[in-house]
Amino acid sequence: EKKVVASSAKDLSPSYDWFQTDSLITIVIYTKQKDMNAELVIVDCQDKRLRGEIIIDDHSYLVEVVNIAEKVGKVEIVLNKKDNIHWKMLGQPLEGHNTFIKRTDRGLFYRKCKLVSKTEVTHDTKLFCLMLPKGTLLHVPTGQHVYLKQIIAGTEVVKPYTPVLPSLPLDFQESPHQDGVHIYLMIKIYSHGLFTQALDHLQIGDYISVSNPEGNFKKSQVQTSEDLLLLAGGTGFTPMVKLLNFALTEVSCLRTVKLIFFNKTEDDILWRNQLEQLALKDERFEVQFILSQPSEDWVGKQGKISSSLLSEFVKRSRRDSKALICICGPTPFTEQGVQYLKDLGYSQEEIHAFTA
Template sequence: MLSPPTPTNARKGTTVAPKIETMQQGSATGNPRNKVALAPGHSLMDWIRLGNSGEDLTGVGGRLQDVTPEQLARHCRRDDAWLAIRGNVYNVTPYMNFHPGGVEELERGIGTDATKLFSQVHAWVNYDSILKKCLVGRYRPRTTDSIPATDGSSPSSSEVGLGAFLATKEEKEKHNANRNTPLQPPQKKLRYDWYEQEERGSVVLYCQTQEPSIKVTLGDDNQNLTIVVSEKDASQSLHFLLENTIVWPPRLIQIPNSSKVELQLKKVKPGHWKTLGLPIQKSDQEMGEPVSYSNYSKMKVSDIFSVNYNTKILALSYLEQSFSTTPVGHHVRVHNTFEGQEVERCYTPICKSMVDLPTEEDQAHLYLMIKEYKDGLLSSWLATRSIDDIIEVSSSEGSFQTSCFTNRKELYLFAAGTGFTPMVGVINWARRIIIGKCTKISLTFFNRTEKDILWRDELDRLAQKDSRFTVSHVLSEADESWTGLRGRMDGELLRSQLPSRNPQDDPKTFVFVCGPTAFTQLTGGLLSVMGYSNKDYHCFQG
């Protein structure tokens, strides 16, 4: 819903023309994608209190009912607003003034099945928890294919707890059963080899993709080893009672330009092992068979690092001897309950350093960059955590595949604000895994002021160490001392940072975009104008 971009001057030290509409701070979950400032008394906590007040927010006395498309269409006014999302109908009339995106944005979906619209804009939002007190009933279209399916980048209804609000007992039971069903096995079982030296042994995993998600767990006896490999919508496990004890944590190494992963195990007592150990069959599963595991784990805050005046990094570790990897472009969900209301938010894990190689201890932690927003319920809570506090974190989620850019020589990254975090994984992957293929990594980083730039020193260090990497900072509210680029994303600025694409030439360039929704949509449109197809760029959705 964007108007054509207004030309601006992005040259160094110059002032720009009027800015495009951008989403302001104050999201219910701490996300900076709001379009409007909420009125006093209309925060997420105020909405939670209203929902717990006993007032009927459904408008139908709380009696669940089936709603046809014709019935839904009749509730299309601001003072009588229903909409459907993934098979459920909600009366959003009382929520209008609480919506962080504004009343007009919410009005786009009323009276209709708004599933597709919702997935495009708010795929990460735990909507069923926020709107559960507004549930009217089930949406009953005339044909079974009328309800839009979610795309690969959006979480399904089961992933965000929709089962708690389904209309019938049978649907709830079916939903809960599906959640506990193991993932379907891939065509090939997980293969591995075992090698050893005097002081350490290595388990080499032959995966199907270049970047699986891997979880490693070691029992308290330091001998019972479990490896879970998740890729292509399936998880497989290996269990061993090792011949002898090992030191925690092991080291996980992604072999460059291959789909092999090496797990190095340091022996407590150096010496020769006759075998890796005794294979263990758990829960009637064969070695390499599919597994299922709890979506959320309790993690402890092990360390806290300051980034700038409103952002910090939390280093999290599992309560047991365990760690997991997060594939490029994937995220985890952080969960907490406020006054009986569940709130969750997606965060993209980062590494401890973009310059230094991770140590074994670094790999045993999950690093989350947390930016605190004034009206952000969850981000404010996370920002006040202390060492040893417990946080609930999900396993990694996402559908992005690195295969879309592994053969491209030049990568151009455009990030705004915390949209920088997915770029950390892309940069590390390009530098360390697809060795010899990527010759240029260009990051254009948009912020309001100098003090808002995240990890500026780290980016400068990386630019000094790796000649392939360059970073350009663009500030929308720079002071007079700023000599860098000024402005917001527009066609002129994009052309100054990115070469045009000739469809007749072999593609060598790939573009990544992440930031507020308006920024992402605008940049995607400008890329199309410059000749880039959807195979030439990827927009991470916040």
Template structure:
């Protein structure tokens, strides 16, 4: 099967190889084709199904294959068929990328690039039926399908009541009835060899019960490898043990309730994880731990695991620049997430009935404290978010008041700190909010690797657009000789004495020139808008920087 998106497409710009796990990048959309424009269109009553019938069709792969043109594009995802003809112009990845799935079952293509997107909600108004293997649909229906793809308006809620599709690899999908904001879904991969299968045991004393998992996983990060939630008034434990490649879900309907706090101990050398739960009724002896869910302790790959969401509350909001704020969110006491360096979470918002998710990198509360990582204690999350005019999720977050709640996912990301081993120079190229993944990476390098010298080249429009400008300068004074920052402005005023312009091949050569002698001891990371990442990716290749010495942050 061909790669989706194609290797040279805008959605893969900056990827070091076709196997890169980077996410898709956006391409510029025509005016009137923003996400909010699409939301409004789906609510307008206009017929987006385009089949001249309000009923759901049963569509064979043969019939689906006929609808593979720009003016007539159908697509199947997880067993359901959508008429995406109208949506093509609204697709953030561009028309050509979406057309790669037209006329076919695009489930695998979708899972590769858009796994985190709630397509059922986004394309609900375009749902026309189920994909089936069988005889073609009848001639009467065929004649209707040959008509214009946008006929007279039909009932826009014709698809309501139809059960939504599930990913074909899912063995269990459930919703916690007592906590409707927490979605529970795990995927099960191919059978794991017996010697590699994780196992669990449990024990208790007067005060607590402990669930112990022998994960058989290597490279477990002691702080961040466990994501957990205690649900149903302390009667259910849901957790995930994570490394960069694998996920072990733990799901136990507890025989007795526990308090809403848990502690985690990790022995990374042997892959042992202990989750200690405080008994709600001390001194009471449990006959057993409880009932295990179907997916309990069954190892899956990260790419096939499905995000769980839980509520988090806005505690504080601080204006950092004229359009960028630092948001302090806090999980409930019954949830625990420590996001690793270079990883992001997804915030989920319901906009006019459509569920929309967006990735945001987790930063620290500041960059000048002695130990900024201390603020990320499992309950507290900080995000540096720029509000875009017309932005669906950023506008929603910008309007949040202290005490308001939004849903947040578990974390994901492709950066592995082991890339820093043996490095003596780390060059960070950031444009605008592409600075966010660099925040913790800078601090991690400076605090954990005494031999690493870090240089940040920071691209913005004007001085008022630079977040934490003074704090970055303070950091250079704190780490003299180990950290430098240079600002480049594209719309600087006449008083600006620093660099001007945008990233170019010539500029990148000049930036890297002082580090050219370090070769394999150098790591170059970059993040920013599509045009920035495209030019940076091509320029690094032309300069001859090896792919193993490059890491793009794309989401």
């Protein structure tokens, strides 16, 4: 039986080949997968070093060589030759070259990205726009986060952040620009925060290391739902941005999409104006703001996440409709929320909690 397992694992392992013309090098990767798409391919080409990673379920296939002179499951990486000379080999294989291992065993890979803009969102939250280097091809999938790395006082510090879009899908054109070059991050700057203080001190044109994406959210969970309910607390709103965009622009089976957005005060609400506009523009979408420390003139809902608030706002559009509830915020918020949802009769499969 062991033999059978070993040979089938080998059969599943991708392979690669390469060929050339006078001006191009083409590396072909046979993934043996039917559902390939751009989000599953990450390529970095810098300092004569090529790293191509293909994500296949929970596995990762890597092509990694050095010294290079700059949907049937076939991935092609095409490189322009610097000089039109014949290559005798693709390059010296590096440590991870031609390996197919568990994604979690691969380790994070970082590339330096340039800070190109910093825009205020609220009194303490900013939208950072980072630019990927020229030799990098990377798309952060909906529901996934990246890690940022900085050296602070001589020590490497790493924190996770969830890329957003430059805006919500308000235009009547297609979804907001995802050009594969820029990564947008909405980040709250904490006055005593180690990492966010250092981030806030970055100047336009400075560089910061950004990792490959990570996370276990599956878009297919949305594609089979009729009601999508999003519970966000503070910057827990960030994973909801791409999710909202995907749901409203690409999922036709959804009947209702509702965001229940918990914040401390009115001033803390992220993209309030855009959310209200989106609710006006798309009749499937509804937003509810709930404040835990409102000022006296707040006429809306107030309180912290509770069973009674959730029973009031989390509802199926029909008695038997298929629902997906996504929740993200401070850890106690998320943990309590999941428990209340279970108490209200929602199953584990209907709930997705965003965590590290």
